[in-house]
Amino acid sequence: MDNVSQEGLLDWAGPILQGALTTLEIAVLAYAIGLMLGLIGASARLSPWAPLRGLATVYSTAVRAVPELLLIILLYYAGSQALTALTNAFGLPGQVAINGFVTAVGVLAFVQGAYMTEVLRGAILAIPRGQLEAADAFGFSAWTRFHRIVVPAMLPNALPGMSNLWLILIKDTALISVIGFSELFFTIQQAAASTRAHFLFYAAAGVIYLIITLSSTALFTRLERRVRRGLPHQEEA
Amino acid sequence: MDFSWLQDGFYQEYLIEGFINTLWLLVVSAIGGLMLAVAVAMARLKGPRPLAMLAKGFTIVMRGTPLLVQLFFFYYGVGRLLEGIPGIQDSPIWPILRDPFFYGALTFTLSVGAYSGEVLRGALANVPQGEREAGRAFGxxxxxxxxxxxxxxxxxxxxxxxxxxxxxxxxxxxxxxTIALMDLLQAANIIRDETFLVYEPLMLIAGIYLAMTVVLTLVLRQVERHFPGMQPTRRRWLPSRHMEPSSCKD
Known part of the structure; x- marks a missing residue:
């Protein structure tokens, strides 16, 4: 019993920090891609063309109705099989083993995009019509209107939802450990299994995630204050 | 798509057991969690300072860490510690403490208590003071x-x-x-390992979840409609993810 517990928290500090870094990399990339997917999804949902609207609605509804863990496992297998089929079609034989990092980012971004679609759609709908009409009246091009008017006007409404999604994404990265990619929680599981100090290592995992989420909350609060500058203060209950 | 394994009695049993366990976990943690949520919310609003701080810390920790980590912490971490207590394995509660269902229900109850407690706290704080005073005035x-x-x-x-x-x-x-409890996904995993069919079991489970979400949404909508004094509101089909407590304001 004693000879196994000689390996302690300190011996694993290096791999665990490495894992935490990987987790952050996955989260940042997935968030960025999810944000783009969300923008595309939101514009599709608001588009005047019905088939495009339908497609985006199916995407955001189906993804939000199925548990994330199930989606991650399903997309993990579907992703590698689809790529194998694709390369075989191009005449390259054999299996494609996709890089775990790419899968993790892809799957989380896909899920994140569905939620982001809803957040951004709501925020865009909340922009007063007159502001958009004013942009049109001044002869803004679609792109100028988007980045000069739509984005700054939507951000105050979208940011609370976006910060919520970021926190959820951080917590969802732990699910990646189920498909065996060595991010933070997978490393923790290995450490716990090899030292048998389960309590210690899972508590440590909790502390690390808590540090990440709490510092993100602080950052988002500052960001929110920045995008809300010039707007009337919201009274807090 | 090959669904012939659905004919197999063993697999049917797995799926039924998984379905029942899934429902049970949902019901037990929903009831336990909502009761805990009321306690947490009241502790934060009216409790003595140490209790209020404790409730706040609990909320922050549960909302700031992944549910999967909490599940592992309770099942492997706390579970193994309990195992080491001398004599506990002969005690009558040991069969409960060994059961992954217990740890699943415990974790979910605490999680619902934290998330819903935060929601309830906002709502309780927003009930006008005058209404409570009116109640007192009526004795x-x-x-x-x-x-x-x-x-x-x-x-x-x-x-x-x-x-x-x-x-x-x-x-x-x-x-x-992930803690070897036979829920729907675990049933699908077993079927996948034995039949080497990757998609079909997972797709089936995804379909069942989709149906369960729809049914639960309809049931909850009826609850909302019949709750005294509720204005029937037009709602979107699915909730967005965990809402900020302030969304509860009006």
Missing amino acids: MSPFQVFSRLWLPRAIQLCLPTLTGEMILLLKSVPLVS
């Missing part, structure tokens, strides 16, 4: 004011958010497959 005891006025009014304010939390709870249940 209600403080407990009567709470159970007949304050809490029902608060629930009225945040019922859509609370029902949303229940759907999120349903979608968390598959996590228990």
Whole structure:
């Protein structure tokens, strides 16, 4: 019993920090891609063309109705099989083993995009019509209107939802450990299994995630204050 | 697509057991979690300072860490510690403490208690003071004011958010497959390992979850409609993810 517990928290500090870094990399990339997917999804949902609207609605509804863990496992297998089929079609034989990092980012971004679609759609709908009409009246091009008017006007409404999604994404990265990619929680599981100090290592995992989420909350609060500058203060209950 | 394995009696049993366990976990953690949520919310609003701080710390920790980590912490971490207590393996509660279902239900209950407690706290704080004073003026005891006025009014304010939390709870249940509890996903994993069919079992489970989400949404909508004094609101089909407590304001 004693000879196994000689390996302690300190011996694993290096791999665990490495894992935490990987987790952050996955989260940042997935968030960025999810944000783009969300923008595309939101514009599709608001588009005047019905088939495009339908497609985006199916995407955001189906993804939000199925548990994330199930989606991650399903997309993990579907992703590698689809790529194998694709390369075989191009005449390259054999299996494609996709890089775990790419899968993790892809799957989380896909899920994140569905939620982001809803957040951004709501925020865009909340922009007063007159502001958009004013942009049109001044002869803004679609792109100028988007980045000069739509984005700054939507951000105050979208940011609370976006910060919520970021926190959820951080917590969802732990699910990646189920498909065996060595991010933070997978490393923790290995450490716990090899030292048998389960309590210690899972508590440590909790502390690390808590540090990440709490510092993100602080950052988002500052960001929110920045995008809300010039707007009337919201009274807090 | 090959669904011939559905004919197999063993696999049917797995799926049925998984379905029942999934439902049980949902019901047990929903009831336990909502009761805990009321306690947490009241502790933060009216509790003595140490208790209020404790409730706040609990909320921050549970909302700031992944559910999967919590599940592992309780099942492997706390579970192994309990195992080491001398004599516990002969005690009558050991069969419960060995059961992954217990740890799944415990984790989900605590999680619902934290998330919904935060929602309820916002709602309780938003019930106008005058209504509670009116109750006192009618000679209600403080407990009567709470159970007949304050809490029902608060629930009225945040019922859509609370029902949303229940759907999120349903979608968390598959996590228990990682602690070897036979839920729907675990059933699908076993079928996948034995039949070498990757998609079909997972697709079936995804379909079942989709159906369960729809049914639960409809049931909860009826609850909302029949809750006294609720304005029937037009709601979107699915909740967005865990809402900020301030969304409960109006």
